[in-house]
Amino acid sequence: MLSRRTFLEIAAASGLAAHLGCAGGPSAKKRKKLAIIASIWRYLSHAQHFGDRFLVGYPRKGRWHHPEMDVVSLYVDQKPEGDQSRARADEFGFQVYPTIQEALRCGGDKLAVDAVLLIIEHGDYPRNAKGQVLYPRYEMFQQVVEVFEQDGRAVPVFNDKHLSYDTAKAKKMVADSKRLGFPLLAGSSLPVTWRIPAIEFPLDCVIEEALMVGVGSSDASDYHALEAMQCMVERRRGGESGVKSVQLIQGEAVWKAGEEGRWSRRLLEAALARSNKLLGDTLIDARPQDLANNGQLPKIVKEPAAYFIEHADGLQSTLLMLNGGVQDRTFAARLQGEPEPQSLLFQLPPIPNVTYSACLAEKIEEMIETGQAPFPAERTLIVSGILDHCLESKVQGNRKLETPELQISYRPPAGSHFCRA
């Protein structure tokens, strides 16, 4: 086992240390250089989770893996109390630059990195009337794209979480990546984290109905849940066909919709059967519960919400946000020809390790190494748009909204990308 000290010693002895920092130098094996553009970098922020994986390594397939690439530059938009950007830069020999342009060019006049990690999550940003945090992902992405254009070279970009709170801006981001021909990987850790059980739907299965149970706040956690559901349903026959309409309902109407069959209680039972964090009476004495059917949910979930998504090919998928009922994220779907629904838990390992971020770091590395995004940014694009429109529905009196902007079709990856090795 290598301690950090030992690792650094070995790195220095083998000449690897020479490649730390933008100055770099001729190298025997060219290590890729990364720029990180972050909102903030402090303990347990996303930039810290992901950035550190590239600094100190992370567990991968039962080994501690050190990416063969170096963080050479960092831009942080805000430096709140607890900021670690300076300390990390000093320890790991990279530079913190005052602008995105300088970070990408390492203070020079040309793009000087091989990949960009855009991690704009956490930090102090305003919210709009729809409850969306106005993270400047699009705006910062544009600055990155401008450097690519000015310098005549584009490199892979990872965008943490959804693309932009605004569908049009999100679309522009994906369009820019296509226009300039650089791979764009985006999204949540949920699609790639551990699943219990470790199942993936076969490509081109026929999905009759899908239901996701999510928890947490809007517009952070509902986004994660939507993307988890999307990575499952996109594998259906024909791939993703786009979204025709969405509707977000709240309160009593959610239970009423269940009684009317707008969402399936059977699928809810299948999903909750996977939950390891039931609340309500389970908190009293640890009893197991048939929470989908025992009548407790309306009592303990004070502010339920249902996000209804009508896909162009007719699939209905539903996200139920059940804060107060459970504390984990589960999914169920009915596949044609199968008597029983299938369901799973998206297992999010606990703080502080949050090893789900290691699962995503592996995919980021894969993109940087191969120049191909392992799964399409269109997944995150459509989810960004679904969320944006659901929150619009919320402020428009929970009415159903047609979504011609979400005629986004794409094919899922042929392979499976969740953590299971």
Add this chain to the structure above:
Amino acid sequence: MPRAPLPGLSRRNFLSAAPLTAAGGMAAAVPSRKRPRIAAVVSEYRRYSHAQHIVDRFLWGYGWGNRHHRPPMDVVSVYVDQTPENTLIHDRLRRFPKMKKYPTIAEALTQGGSRLAVDGVLLIGEHGKYPKNEKGQTLYPRYEWFKEITRVFRDSGRSVPVFNDKHLSWKWEWAKEMVDISRELDFAFLAGSSVPVTPRLPSIDMPLGVEIEEALCLAVGGMDGYDIHALEGLQCMVERRRGGETGAASIHGLKGDPVYEAMNAGSWQAGGWDPELFQACLCRSHSLTPSRDGFNHVLPGLEEVPRLISERTPVAYRFEYLDGLKGTILLMEGLVMDFTFAARLKGGEVISTQMFLPPREVCNFFNPQCHHVEQMFLTGKAGYPVERTLLTTGLTAAGVDSVWQGQKRLETPHLDIRYQPTRESTFWRS
């Protein structure tokens, strides 16, 4: 599960391999009723006690497969040895009137009559206030209760399947006798920890018939409580090696600083364990305490490990099997809070996984265990061999003994327990 007779099969296993005689011997003729009747013999029934977790699942049902599953059987009687202030037994009796409480084990098994009147027994002697001996073992009366249960079997001329939670007894001779009695009276006997059957991350099993050189289980918790869980986690994997289980030849229990000396030794031969296996376990953990402030996940250097570990550990049991396999369990509470396993196969390959224990509010690792118990009650066959738990019970007792005798290596000729694993995996993966 169907399987061909293999060398080392006990008579009971052989019988259960033959479908027609599955209910043979004294265990014959579960009365032709729809729902089996179950008796629960438990130490205490309070929030988070094993009895609560297990019996509750038979009463309320539990998440299994794609639904909330309700076992097709009734807990009709319960014997509760201790009723602390926070007992839940009265609440459960009120909610589930089919379940009656009896003042003795015999009455629970006969439902107050004179003959055995149940079709399966849950023996859950974990938690509760029981004395400890000088070695630090809690003297849970599992053996004593097992004897009372089997006395009813004898008196009634009929035996039914028994599940024994955790290890069989704190005392080796008694554990051995328990298994002997189950063979003599020919009833299905399932025992042990839930660690072997809980989901795994990744969802892998030891390939059947491989050659293994060394295995390690890194776990949370202290001696006489968690050592058995770690041993069961390791044993359920290594028993699948070529030739099946051969039994243990020796054990060396370490506690405190000698564990760190062993850790730094660099290999089994030098008195420690394979550092690569240790690192693999750390890499499978999802609760590795950061060794550096401000970092959420770093691989600690060996020199950093001691300050991360809680006071009641570290503990290490290093043991050798009769076929030469080396095994180690490490209890390093504070460094990790979960159960991980790694093994080096012949040829050098290392395989590793985490035996995932969901959070304690719901403790769903009891779901797969209850599933196996339920299946045993329905089929009259144990889903995995009780010899596994006999061996881990013996290793637990010997490990405690070794530490108590001044951390002295002990030969374990009595642990020459041979058995064959199940062909199919039995952990939760569906």
